[in-house]
Amino acid sequence: MKVSVNGAEISLEDGLTLRDALDTAGVIAPEGATVGIVKGREEVERVTDSYWLNTTKGKLRIELIDTGLQAIWHEAVRQIPGLQVRWSDVAAVTFGPVSTRIAPSRRVEEYDRWEVAFGAGGFEADKSQIVFSRKRHSAAYGSPAENRGVFATVVGGKDLLGRLEIGDSILDVEPIVEWAALSDKMATQDLSLPLTDGMEIYTRFDVDLNESAPQGAEFFLAATRDGVFTVGGTSSSFASTDVLLGERIEFENREPRSEGAVTIRTSGRGLGRIFIYKADRTSIPGHSMVGKVRSGMDLVKLAESGMKLAVKVNPERIMLMGLPLKEAEEIAQVQGIGFEVEGHTGDDAVVVEQKPVTTMQILKERKVVVTSIPSDRMVAIELYDDLAPKTLDYFRHVVGLKEKPVGPLPVYFVYENTVLFKPAISATSYKEILPENKPDELVRAGEIGVTNQAAKNAGLVGVKLVDDTRYGPSGEKFLATNIVGRILEPDKLRSVREEETVYVLEVR
Template identity: 60%
Template sequence: MRVFVDGNEIELGPGACLADALQKAGSKPAEGAIVGVVKGRGEKSRQTNSYWLNTSKGRIRIELLENELQKIWHEVVDRILGSRVRWATADGVALGGFSSEISFGRSAHEYNRWEVVLGAAGFDAENTQLIFIHRRHSAIYGTPDNGGVFAHVVGGKSTLDRLEIGDKIEGIEPIVEWQDLTEKTSTLDMTLPLEEDMEIYTRVQAELIEEAPLGAEFFLASTRDGTFRVDSVSSSYVLSDQLLTERVAYEHREPRLEGVVTVRTVGRGLGRIFIYKQDRTSNPSHSVVARVVKGMDMIKLARPGQLITFDVTPERIMLLGKSLEDAREEMRERGIEAEAVGYIGEDAVVVKQDPGATMEILKAKRVKLSAIPSSRLISVQLYYDLAPKSLDYFRHVTGLKEKPLGPLPVYFTYESTLLFKPEVEAVSYKELLPENKPVGLVPAGSIGISNQVSKKIGMVGIRLEEDRRYGPSGEKFEATNIIGRVLEPEKLRDVKDGETIYIREER
């Protein structure tokens, strides 16, 4: 039995299931992530009149016309692959040459914008060209009596403007409209029986855009576990709310074509990440940060609440939380100069990198690392189910939403209590309603936040010893939200006012 896993053909025995295919293909989805399965597309592909032409400058979609040249197209489509731009003018752009059995003449014809023409360059069928019309004009292209128009451009029109001498066609894909495929599913069931010619998809591959370094880093943060969480689905996109309300700079505008990844930078839905399934125009609220280059079928199969395995290139450079020695070695392997400032002892742990964004580091080929003694890096466990709103605030002000560790400046210490004043002010736009208030006593090591009942709303505290009267932030129980606990309280015994400790979440 023949099946395809992420585009690669493999052979399986009778009665094989999904797990067998993944094992033979050596493909392992991320934990909890879906696998996509499509059946019966091959036959529909042979019937389609719609194609993607993948060029070195982007994709162009064409729709064939119902005329006699359709037969010529189907005969030569494999020969067109690799064709290069032969000329590009204000009238159009031609790619070739390839052999065909086209009949040709020497008469001029009228052409309109977005038409696609088959013509014999030099009146030689062995040197046939694909000509895309930019504007209305009359010309002699060595075409049949009907003018040689066999298709229209219906997508990726901006790509035509960017084509120049030397660009080429790198791939040709027949398009089967997704809604026409009735046998398609996303599943976690590894025992799913397989059938001949099934297509199996396990992951999506995306490439970051150089023009949006901060937005690209934002996207890397949302996929740092190797997955993209789908929170909502429409006919034209899927979106993730994983970093909803987090601010990100607007950097790059371009049409939101199929496969484009954007981040909403202003207004309602700030911080949402969109992946487009259909072409849409550009939008001043959406900064384009990446493009899907493989695995769009997974995007189209996904449903709300599901995880998709994601591979993003270039790989994120995130050195925070690593030992200084390991961080330096990693940068050496990637050809990047790493300068260490501040503490450089054997137990040094990186807590800052400058630049912070992967694309900026790769461009500069250097990064400055700041480290602290490992005794000032504290591991914590957070209570997502018990205090979701408070944790949204806490992870925002510490940067834990986007990074593996974050700072907590020490505001005041007394007896067995430490108070912290976050670097980021967020009480004006983050809710801190009472939730998970302590009952009976506060266990040693508890982390708490002063809620809206308190005058010192947003203050973070850690209690090193249990207490039956006051919460970790020094407030009464009704003004305290318990959000987690410190796993290494002994590290905090000698902390002084004005210091900054760093916390790392353990899951």
């Protein structure tokens, strides 16, 4: 039998399994990752009830409502290209005239934001107009009685609706045609699954990053640094991940959210959420387009919340932080990138910073400058995600571990066998640190504690170098202490001094 793995066809003996196919193709699926299988497909063309209206200010997308007015729209649609704005105010903007067979009414009706209605200039059907509602309001547009004349809603390009004015026009109108794949699909982690002839197997999807969005591209690389896209939510039009939810990211690139588009929410609710679009949507200001899925969209379309999807990103991330200096230099040489060092250059040197930070900028400039320190000033840590997830959201944020493997912890105070750290980023005003994973009878040497909101010094981080039965690592009573992880090399902290900076490396 013949099957395909990530688009490449292979031949197998009948009766073999998914594991056999992956082995033959030389593909290793990450642990816990979902594999998508298409057993058969048939594509059909389907004209939707959605239309693009291309205006002089950009594109509007409308979706027809299931009313008798749909027939009026279909009869009038050929007259739409060339229609000009007849009037524009804070409540609505109208285009016309267009000849219809509506029965005008003089009644005052209420219209909601984004509704699209037929009206009649002078209450004459052959002078009908298309009314786009910008806000909730009441008016007498000469609309027919059925559904107040409302036949559609604006679902895309809402931001440009407010910018249309006298002199603007609709250049053309086009129905949105979708190719619906009628297929028998499944998602599985069962590598013993028997295969049949013609099956398509998808173990990953591939993403090409956008050069015009270097910060956003790095954000996506950080979210997928383990080679996995963790699905946080899905809808009919997208799959998303919340791995970096809440992290600030600047808006860089506005493009239509076509199928396969990778965008990041850069403002408002859902800040930091990453989306992969399964269906076309227009661009909006709050979404920065950072990449495009090149292959493997079938796997994305199969995704459900909680699944892990393997992803291969182009270009691969250039992240030298946390590496021995010699290894970092070798990587730069292989990439043909100029390499400069600031700081310690001994055999024990490790990299803690790089400039530029983003992969795209490094590739563009063909040069990177790294800062290195002695390895005894970089401490490996293990974090307890299962025990203190909310506190770790704060800790990783203030230390910078959400997007980088290494982060700084400035030493605030050293006394007896306790080292206190005050993170450089103050985030207690917008990050909650509720009591979580509090110690009961004993704090063990090397455990990392964060003062929770039960005490005045919330957000302070501490480590004790000896066991303690009375106070937590940050010097607080157990009630005010959240244990988030442990130092793997506590002896490295015995010689630190106040106002010094220790770098921590998260072992994943």
